Amino acid sequence: MVSFDCATTRRDGVTLVTARLWEIDEPTRVRVRNRLDGPVWPPRRQGMPEAGWTDSGFEAVVGPGSHALGYATPAPPADPAAELRDATPAPDAVPVDDRTETAADVVRELGDPSPPADAVPVDGAINEPSEPQSPASTPSPESSVRLPDAVDSWLAEMTRRVDRAEALAAAETLREATTAVGDAGGLAEVRALANAAERDERRLRAVAARAETLADRRAAAGVPVETLARLA
Structure with missing residues (x-):
């Protein structure tokens, strides 16, 4: 009993x-x-x-x-x-304690390893990733504007991470979770992805805020070419 x-x-x-x-x-x-x-x-x-x-x-x-x-x-x-x-x-x-049947079970098994050292903004700069990345797949109104290669590569890496995180979060069955974990590169990669979530979000928001501020300043900073030419 x-x-x-x-x-x-x-x-x-x-x-x-x-x-x-x-x-x-x-x-x-x-x-x-x-x-x-x-x-x-x-x-x-x-x-x-x-x-x-x-x-x-x-x-x-x-x-x-x-x-x-x-x-x-x-x-x-x-x-x-x-x-x-x-x-x-x-x-x-x-x-x-012995089973792993759902996506939630997989997430519970995640440890806390150090995230991989890959493309992240450091001290205001954006580093290129160590491996070539495919272009960002999410269309946007600015998609016709060519970004600097380093920025484009970093955004492509962030898009890849978000796509994988969304696929893992959407898995509801053992088969879906297994497929999502396999597509992510295994549990070690899933652990790294989960561990980097907050960091990635902070950096994406920081880059977005800084870019918007600079864009507003640049739009307002019209260069008076004619006036300067006369003064010169």
């Missing part, structure tokens, strides 16, 4: 709930429900809720042994804070 207990800690207006499951002899589907009057804030990894968590608690197959489950909620503590609603043996099921 599965044993269960839980405890709470209140900090800075947030209740931390820790539940413990033990005496589990085989893979078992458990359902733990929050009893507090507030939403469940589940544990997260790489920005994604840990597998098995829902708005009302935790439901998944766990392996033999003991397991600790923790979540937070803005609700004040009460006794009991959570309860074990169900524990059903599932000997043929794969425990939640």
Whole structure:
């Protein structure tokens, strides 16, 4: 028989709930429900809720042994804070910690390696990537304007990253996730892509803001050629 207990800690207006499951002899589907009057804030990894968590608690197959489950909620503590609603043996099921079935599962498995050293603006300059890149595929009103090669190559690299990130985010099945990860170059590349997301966004916005400011200044800075010619 599965044993269960839980405890709470209140900090800075947030209740931390820790539940413990033990005496589990085989893979078992458990359902733990929050009893507090507030939403469940589940544990997260790489920005994604840990597998098995829902708005009302935790439901998944766990392996033999003991397991600790923790979540937070803005609700004040009460006794009991959570309860074990169900524990059903599932000997043929794969425990939640051992499976990778969805795109979210893939994202949860991402580590935190250093991003690759490739084309990024550094100290106001834009470096060319180490490998030739295809032109940006997203059409725009400015597509007829020829950009400097270094700028065009960097934007093409950013477009490639965004395309891959969108494909990974759109994957909803194991097959789609597998294909998207393969197209991205494997989990190592997916990790690097996820790790660089915030950095890429900041730099793209910084480049866009700087370019717009310079464009406005350039448009306003009309050169009085005739006047200068007379003065000269």
